Amino acid sequence: MAKVTYIEHSGKEHVLDLAPGTTIMEGAVKNRIPGIDADCGGACACATCHVFVDADWIEKTGKLGSMEESMLDFAEGITPLSRLSCQISMTPELDGIIVRLPAAQH
Amino acid sequence: MVDRIVIIGAGQAAAQAAHSLRAGDYQGRLVMLGNEGLAPYQRPPLSKAYLSGATGLDRITLKPQEFWDQEHVETYFDVPATELDRVTQVVKTSDGQAFHYDVAIIATGSSVRRLSCPGAELAGVHYLRNIGDADGLRENFLPGKKLVIIGGGYIGLEVAAIAIKAGLEVTILEAATRMLARVAPPVISTFFEDLHRQAGVTMLNNVRIAALVGDKQVRGVKLEDGQIIAAHLVLVAIGIVPNAQLAQAAGLSASDGIETDLDARTSDPHIYAIGDCASRPLVHYDHRRSRLESVHNALEQAKFAAASILGLPRPVEEVPWFWSDQYDIKLQIVGLSMGATQSVVRGDAASRQFAVFHLDGANRLLAVDAINMPPAFMVGKQIIARQGHLAPARLADMSISMKEIGAGA
Numbered sequence: 398m399a400k401v402t403y404i405e406h407s408g409k410e411h412v413l414d415l416a417p418g419t420t421i422m423e424g425a426v427k428n429r430i431p432g433i434d435a436d437c438g439g440a441c442a443c444a445t446c447h448v449f450v451d452a453d454w455i456e457k458t459g460k461l462g463s464m465e466e467s468m469l470d471f472a473e474g475i476t477p478l479s480r481l482s483c484q485i486s487m488t489p490e491l492d493g494i495i496v497r498l499p500a501a502q503h
Numbered sequence: 504m505v506d507r508i509v510i511i512g513a514g515q516a517a518a519q520a521a522h523s524l525r526a527g528d529y530q531g532r533l534v535m536l537g538n539e540g541l542a543p544y545q546r547p548p549l550s551k552a553y554l555s556g557a558t559g560l561d562r563i564t565l566k567p568q569e570f571w572d573q574e575h576v577e578t579y580f581d582v583p584a585t586e587l588d589r590v591t592q593v594v595k596t597s598d599g600q601a602f603h604y605d606v607a608i609i610a611t612g613s614s615v616r617r618l619s620c621p622g623a624e625l626a627g628v629h630y631l632r633n634i635g636d637a638d639g640l641r642e643n644f645l646p647g648k649k650l651v652i653i654g655g656g657y658i659g660l661e662v663a664a665i666a667i668k669a670g671l672e673v674t675i676l677e678a679a680t681r682m683l684a685r686v687a688p689p690v691i692s693t694f695f696e697d698l699h700r701q702a703g704v705t706m707l708n709n710v711r712i713a714a715l716v717g718d719k720q721v722r723g724v725k726l727e728d729g730q731i732i733a734a735h736l737v738l739v740a741i742g743i744v745p746n747a748q749l750a751q752a753a754g755l756s757a758s759d760g761i762e763t764d765l766d767a768r769t770s771d772p773h774i775y776a777i778g779d780c781a782s783r784p785l786v787h788y789d790h791r792r793s794r795l796e797s798v799h800n801a802l803e804q805a806k807f808a809a810a811s812i813l814g815l816p817r818p819v820e821e822v823p824w825f826w827s828d829q830y831d832i833k834l835q836i837v838g839l840s841m842g843a844t845q846s847v848v849r850g851d852a853a854s855r856q857f858a859v860f861h862l863d864g865a866n867r868l869l870a871v872d873a874i875n876m877p878p879a880f881m882v883g884k885q886i887i888a889r890q891g892h893l894a895p896a897r898l899a900d901m902s903i904s905m906k907e908i909g910a911g912a
Contacts (some may be wrong), residue, residue: 427567429574431526436802438545438563442826442835444881464833464877471881503819 399492403430406500410434415487421496422446422483432498433461439483444468450485451495458485458494474499505605505812506531509594511584511749512610513537514565515545516801518565523809525574533576534602536594538583539633542568546671547798549637550661551828555668555685556641560634584611587753589771606773606812606837608803609761613779613796618653618739622725625737631658632743643736646670651724652733653712654740655682657827660695662738663704664829672735674705674732676724681708688840689861691872694852699831702873743796745780757783758792765820766811767804775812787887788839788869793800797825822887824880835880838870838887847877858883865893868912878905885912 398414400423405411418442425446434445443462446470450458455478461469465484469475482496508524513535521535537543545563552558571578572678579596586595587607594602615630617623620842629640640662645648648671653657655677666673675682681692682699696706711727715737723731745760756762756770760782767775767783777838778801784790799821806818827834832855840846842860850857859877861870871883882905891912897903 422627423562426565429570436798437826438547438798440547440551440826440828440833442833443824454540464875467877471878471885501823 399489400418400488400494401438401487402493402495403432404495404497405430405432406498417487417489419487420483421448421485421494422481424487425482425498426487428499433482434502435483437483441468441481441484444472444481446482447472447475447499447502448480448482448496449476449499450480451497452478454491454494455480457490473501505529507534507603507605508532508608508812509534509536509602509606510608510610511536511594512608512612512778512780513539513541513543513578513580514610514612514778514801515543515565515798516612516805517610518543519609519802519805520610520777520809521571521574521576521780522566524812525576527809527815529556529809529815530741531605532541533574535576535578535580536582536584536596536602537569537578537580539635539880540581541634542566542571542578543713544634545798546632546862549634550631550658550667553634554637554641554644554662555665555788557683559628559660569570584749584867587749587774589753589774592773604773606775608808609750609769609774609776609780610778610801611749611780613745616742616744618712618713618715618741620714622717622721623739625715625717625721626719627717627721629736629738631662632737637753640736640738644669647672648735649733649883650674650736650738651676651734652738652740653724654742655679655706655708656740657683659738659740660829661827662740663699664702667699667702667704668830672705673703673854674712674734675699676712676726677706677708678710678712679708682706687836687872688846688861690852690859691834691874692848694857694874695829695832698830702830713901729902738743743779745782745794747780750774750776750780762792763804764816764841765807767808768811775808777808779800785823785839787822787890791841793823793839795823797823799824822884824884835873835877836870837873837880837884838868840870840872843869845895847895849898850901860893860895860898861893862893866895868893875883882906882909885909
């Protein structure tokens with residue numbers, strides 16, 4: 398299991414232990430963490446699971462796929478820390494990762 | 504005061520409605536009635552990653568049971584509604600229960616259109632709508648087997664992509680002059696026909712089915728010209744029909760789907776209808792009434808219904824959108840092209856990265872079909888939402904970025 402800390406836009410924190418292979422998006426939507434919509438269910442088709450990865454962790458999440466990069470480019474308020482959370486699968490290396498959620502996904 | 508809500512159905516629309524009601528601080532009784540014996544799950548993967556075995560039921564299940572329990576949703580996943588009594592405001596179920604409602608939400612979804620020709624009842628003839636259907640197909644996906652798919656729509660093409668990769672011999676039979684004829688422009692049809700042919704799929708257009716042949720087990724598909732296409736298994740993928748029987752029996756307005764207003768409310772103010780089973784006016788298209796078969800529609804109508812029931816502001820309406828995954832190709836569609844008089848291609852089909860923009864006579868953008876080109880999809884969505892107009896020549900000019908085009912529309 399690997400630990401993820403989600404920080405809502407309001408500052409409220411949630412900590413989850415996720416099985417390897419589970420995406421950060423899945424962890425949120427299946428555990429009552431508000432702030433990630435994931436309308437398309439993880440197909441990288443809708444850009445409604447945008448998160449800001451903590452600066453200390455962004456490198457470890459790896460390179461963006463071309464679809465993700467292209468979709469993210471049009472999400473609201475992106476920064477160099479932006480990722481689509483359906484594209485980050487948990488690995489032992491990501492144990493402890495922190496992500497911050499935007500005010501809205503639409 | 505609304506204190507008892509019954510949701511009839513347990514698909515994606517039903518799940519979103521329950522979720523949105525609780526998120527909107529609804530504290531009354533909330534009942535969800537399903538007929539599949541399973542908690543709500545995502546259907547799109549049934550013709551994609553679930554069918555290929557890349558993902559399992561636990562991952563496509565929308566919420567774990569604990570979620571529904573914690574949200575105090577009374578779930579009856581194997582107790583379908585059998586009657587909607589509007590006079591006494593009661594939903595009756597198959598096991599003889601009666602649920603009183605202040606508001607009922609019909610989210611009964613759709614059913615596959617069935618084949619009616621001789622031989623349609625033979626063993627080995629499959630449909631694809633629910634998880635059991637997908638499991639039934641998947642266990643027959645053995646290398647060397649001959650699969651004939653009747654219907655060249657999105658489901659047929661997505662299944663073909665999975666089946667050919669699993670080593671089956673695949674033939675698609677389509678009645679129209681091209682694949683995806685009902686849902687995509689010719690340039691997109693040609694692109695996908697080429698893609699599937701290169702992968703080894705046999706595709707036949709302009710085909711009329713006379714019968715399915717075999718003893719007990721299907722052995723082939725007989726065409727009207729007498730030709731028989733050999734088959735070990737057949738998938739019939741010729742569309743869906745809305746499950747409106749319960750609503751019609753209760754006297755609600757329904758023709759092609761249960762008719763609803765902008766808030767997803769039916770002709771009875773105590774009853775809403777959402778998702779595949781409903782038809783709705785579309786604000787971006789002069790309030791034209793449509794029945795949309797998509798995840799976007801299921802989620803959005805559920806949110807409209809929840810907001811209306813709770814007296815909250817109506818969420819901003821999105822332009823309808825849809826996607827399809829085949830091989831390594833992602834098709835994203837936004838908008839409805841009905842009424843378009845011109846289409847402009849941006850990019851080159853040979854590069855596997857292009858988009859088709861559909862405009863009306865006044866250059867107003869109505870829809871975009873994007874192949875591996877998210878900027879066209881995302882910017883198109885924004886432009887359609889504000890009913891923007893575009894110069895066709897600029898759209899086709901790849902030296903102008905989609906962001907610039909969007910800013911000028």
